[in-house]
Amino acid sequence: MAETPTLTFLGAAGTVTGSKFLIRANGRQLLLDCGLFQGLKDLRLRNWAAPPFQPADLAAVVLSHAHVDHSGYLPVLVAKGFRGPVYCTSGTRDLLRVIGAARVGGGRRHHPATLVFQALRIAVNDELGALREGLDAAILMHPKVWEASGHVAGFTDPLVDCKQCKNRFRADDPRLKGTPGDPETKCPVCGNKGTLTAPRMFNLMFKTFMGPVEEDAAVIYLRPETAQGIYVNYLNVLQSSRQKVPFGIAQIGKAFRNEITPGNFTFRTREFEQMEMQFFVKPGADQQWFEFWKAERMKWYQGLGIRAERLRFHQHAPDELAHYARDAYDIQYEFPFGWQEFEGIHNRTDFDLTRHQEHSGKKLEYVDAAVNERYIPYIIETSAGADRAALVLLVDAYREEQIEGEQRVVLKLHPSIAPLKAAVFPLVNKDGMPELARRIFDDLRGRFNVFYDDGGSIGRRYRRQDEAGTPFGITVDGQSTQDQTVTVRDRDTLLQERVAAGRVGEYLAERIAP
Numbered sequence: 435m436a437e438t439p440t441l442t443f444l445g446a447a448g449t450v451t452g453s454k455f456l457i458r459a460n461g462r463q464l465l466l467d468c469g470l471f472q473g474l475k476d477l478r479l480r481n482w483a484a485p486p487f488q489p490a491d492l493a494a495v496v497l498s499h500a501h502v503d504h505s506g507y508l509p510v511l512v513a514k515g516f517r518g519p520v521y522c523t524s525g526t527r528d529l530l531r532v533i534g535a536a537r538v539g540g541g542r543r544h545h546p547a548t549l550v551f552q553a554l555r556i557a558v559n560d561e562l563g564a565l566r567e568g569l570d571a572a573i574l575m576h577p578k579v580w581e582a583s584g585h586v587a588g589f590t591d592p593l594v595d596c597k598q599c600k601n602r603f604r605a606d607d608p609r610l611k612g613t614p615g616d617p618e619t620k621c622p623v624c625g626n627k628g629t630l631t632a633p634r635m636f637n638l639m640f641k642t643f644m645g646p647v648e649e650d651a652a653v654i655y656l657r658p659e660t661a662q663g664i665y666v667n668y669l670n671v672l673q674s675s676r677q678k679v680p681f682g683i684a685q686i687g688k689a690f691r692n693e694i695t696p697g698n699f700t701f702r703t704r705e706f707e708q709m710e711m712q713f714f715v716k717p718g719a720d721q722q723w724f725e726f727w728k729a730e731r732m733k734w735y736q737g738l739g740i741r742a743e744r745l746r747f748h749q750h751a752p753d754e755l756a757h758y759a760r761d762a763y764d765i766q767y768e769f770p771f772g773w774q775e776f777e778g779i780h781n782r783t784d785f786d787l788t789r790h791q792e793h794s795g796k797k798l799e800y801v802d803a804a805v806n807e808r809y810i811p812y813i814i815e816t817s818a819g820a821d822r823a824a825l826v827l828l829v830d831a832y833r834e835e836q837i838e839g840e841q842r843v844v845l846k847l848h849p850s851i852a853p854l855k856a857a858v859f860p861l862v863n864k865d866g867m868p869e870l871a872r873r874i875f876d877d878l879r880g881r882f883n884v885f886y887d888d889g890g891s892i893g894r895r896y897r898r899q900d901e902a903g904t905p906f907g908i909t910v911d912g913q914s915t916q917d918q919t920v921t922v923r924d925r926d927t928l929l930q931e932r933v934a935a936g937r938v939g940e941y942l943a944e945r946i947a948p
Contacts, residue, residue, distance in 0.1 A: 488514075488515065489514040489515045490514070490515030567671050567675050567677065567681065567682070567683050567684070568683075568684055568685060569663070569664055569667055569671065569683050569684070569685040570685055570687065571657075571660065571662075571663020571664060571666075571667055571685060571687070572657075572663060573656060573657050573687070573688060574644070574654055574655075574656070574657075575654075575655075575657065575662070575663065575666065576654075577653055577654055577655060578793055578794075579662050579666055579790075580639065580655050580658075580662070581793065582789045582790050582792070582793035582794070583662050583665075583786065583789065583790075584757060584758070584789070585639060585655075585658060585662075586637070586639075589637060589638050589639055589658060590635040590636055590637050590638065591604055591605075591635070591636055591638055591694055592604065592605035592606070592633035592634070592635060592636070593605070593633065593634055593635070593636035593694055594607075594610070594614040594630050594631055594632075594633055595630070595631045596621040596623065596624060596626075596629050596630055596631075597629045597630075597631065598621060598624050598626045598629040599621060599623050599624035599626075599629075601621070601623045601624075602694055602695065603622070603630075603694070603695060604694050604695055605633040607622070607695070609622035610622060610630075614630045614631065614632060614633055615630060615631060615632035615633070616628075616630075636694060637692075638658060638691045638692050638693065639655045639656070639658050639690075639691070639692065640655060640656040640658075640690050640691075640692050640704075641653060641654075641655055642654055642655070642656065656690040657688075657689055657690065658689055658690060658691050659689050659708060659710070659817075660685050660686075660687050660689055660708045660710050661710050661712060661786070661815060661817065662786075663685070663687075664683045664685060664710070664712045665712065665786045665787060665790055666790060666794075667683070668683065668712075668714070668787065668798065669796070669798055671683050672800070678802075679714050679715060679716055679800050679802070679811050680713060680714060680715045680716070680719070680723060681713070681714055682711045682712060682713035682714065683711070683712050683714075684709070684710065684711035684712075685709075685710060686707065686708065686709040686710075686820060687707070687708060688705060688706070688707060688708075689705075689706055689707075689708045690704060690705050691704060691706075692704060699825075700819075700821045700822055700825055701774060701822065703821070706819060706820075706821050707819070707820035707821055708817065708818070708819060708820065709817075709818050709819075709820050709823075710815065710816065710817045710818070711815070711816045712782075712813050712814075712815050713727060713813065713814040713815070713816070714800070714811035714812070714813055715811060715812050715813075715814060716802075716809065716811065716812070717784065717809055717810075717811070717812050719812075720760075720781055720783065720812040720814060721761070721781065723814045724761060724779065724781045724814050727779055727814050727816055728747065728763055728779050731765060731777060731779060731816055731818075732745060732747070732765060735765065735777075735823075735826075737848075738827060738848050738850070738851060739827075739830070739831070739846070739847065739848030739851075740767070740826060740827065740830045741830055744767055744768045744830060745765060745766070745767060745768075746765075746766050746768075746773070747763045747764070747765060747766070748763065748764040748766050748773075748775065749761075749762070749763050750762040750763070750764070756780070757785075758780075758782050758783070758785040758786065759780045759781060759782060759783075760781040760782075760783050761780070761781040762778060762779065762780045762781070763778070763779050764777070764778050764779075765777040765778075765779070767826045767829075767830070769829055770829070774822075775822075776818060776819055776822035776823055776825075776826055777816065777817065777818035777819070777822075777823070778815075778816075778817045778818075779814070779815065779816050779817075780814070780815040780817070781812070781813075781814055781815075782812070782813040782814070782815050783812050783813070784810040784811065784812050784813070785813075786813060787810050787811065787813070788810055791810065798810060827847065827851065828845070831845045831846045831847045831903060832844075832845055832846075833845075833846055837928070842897065842900060843897075843900065843901050844900040844901065844903075844925065844926075845900070845901060845902065845903030846903070846925070846926055847903040847905070849905040849906075849945055849946040850946055850947065852903045852904060852905050853883065853902070853903065854883055854884065854885050854899070854902055854903070854904040855882040855883055855884060855904070855905065855906065855942060855946055856878065856882060856884045856885075856904060856905070856906040856907070856908055856942055857884065857885040857886070857887055857895070857899045857904050857906075857907050857908065858871050858874055858875040858878070858884060858885070858886050858887075858908045858910070859871065859886075859887055859888065859892060859895050859907060859908065859909045859910065860888050860909075860910045861892055861909055861910060861911040861912070863888055865912065865915060866915045867910045867911065867912070867914065867915060868888060868910075870910050870914055870915060870935070871886070871888070871908075871910040872886070874908065874910065874920065874935055874938060877938075877939065878938065878939055878942070881939055881942075881943070882939075882942060882946070885899070885902075885904065887899070892909065895907075896923065899925070900925055903925075904925060905924070905925045905926070905945070905946070906922055906923065906924065906925065906942060906945070907922070907923040907925070908920050908921070908922055908923075908938060909921040909922075909923065913932075914935065918934060918935045918936070919932045919933060919934055919935060920932070920933055920935050920938060921933075922938070922941065
């Protein structure tokens with residue numbers, strides 16, 4: 435049986451059927467939104483029967499999924515310091531079921547009390563998970579998609595050729611000293627003066643042909659980004675999932691760019707993995723949601739264990755903004771070779787859906803039946819390079835430490851993303867230790883990715899796993915065969931703890947969860 439929650443009602447607004455409740459539950463302050471009451475504007479509550487609360491003090495917000503589109507105050511909460519999770523239930527039916535089952539003291543119905551805790555239990559996702567859909571769009575799409583997006587006309591980089599050594603460069607290559615095309619400008623490779631051509635525009639999309647005949651009518655492109663696949667499927671997702679604005683569509687997949695000068699490790703490649711989300715919002719609420727997702731994305735990376743002092747935002751100056759963006763920020767990481775961007779958050783306004791509506795002739799307006807309003811949603815985009823993010827995680831986790839006069843190389847990956855969650859070692863290969871270690875390993879491998887190692891000294895085995903980023907080392911020693919306990923070593927602190935062999939799986943699960 436679940437422990438009975440300790441509840442204190444601090445305030446309420448609206449009515450019981452459509453209300454917002456401020457509740458202290460087991461010492462945690464929660465805001466419960468039943469969704470029907472829409473009088474909350476900038477935290478000024480009609481009929482609010484409690485002192486003003488601080489959003490930073492909220493442990494969580496619980497929303498009814500069916501009415502989550504009315505909760506435009508979430509960005510306001512974030513802007514005022516709220517950083518907790520947002521729980522969304524699967525719909526009003528679940529809320530009514532919870533309310534109907536709620537009985538507190540003498541058979542009285544007590545709607546909000548049980549509602550908070552049951553809604554948390556039945557929440558289908560946290561962190562606005564119920565507001566997102568997944569998609570896997572095509573890599574090859576109709577060429578008019580790229581005409582509508584502006585990629586055919588504008589997805590270009592300035593290209594410079596050397597007439598002497600035949601090398602090619604981007605016009606903004608830092609090795610170029612002077613203006614390309616000027617007689618005094620030297621080629622950075624052969625050193626000759628006056629051999630560089632004036633910049634000319636070069637389209638970055640890979641072009642190929644669909645079908646057996648290579649003709650203009652058969653031209654097709656490899657997608658340079660995954661976002662356009664989301665936009666052309668927006669109406670399908672909206673109608674089939676019955677989502678309401680605000681909601682998002684996310685996908686991860688390959689993108690291709692015909693870079694003039696690939697290099698700089700994983701920062702300029704011709705084939706890469708993108709992970710993007712396009713979040714559709716009502717015009718006028720776009721900047722609030724833009725701030726919300728800025729905070730969420732930074733919080734997500736920090737939750738993966740990346741050190742906060744190595745992360746920063748970089749705002750695009752007006753001359754840096756893409757043609758579709760009203761505002762844009764990069765998330766940058768401080769590598770040993772300097773600050774580099776690995777994710778961008780953009781306010782794309784209604785540019786994309788408007789362009790696709792114009793070129794397709796298909797209406798892409800959202801109809802809000804509740805207020806009888808039609809509009810083309812604005813889009814907040816989060817666009818990350820999976821390759822770059824993986825590099826950030828590896829670089830940030832890599833450490834060289836001095837332990838008792840010896841150097842230790844360790845990969846301090848967060849346990850939730852470590853490839854190996856634990857390694858199992860018999861101290862020696864005799865006296866029943868290998869058999870017990872094998873039983874523990876076989877039990878764990880069904881739940882976690884674990885490794886068995888019985889070669890070399892125990893210290894050497896620990897070091898091998900430190901380098902691989904394995905967060906826990908489980909050692910079966912002489913005491914294990916007597917009392918069925920094992921030693922669990924923490925990779926980061928080097929502390930060792932005796933744990934019952936039968937509880938090792940539970941022990942790992944508690945510490946591996948993100």
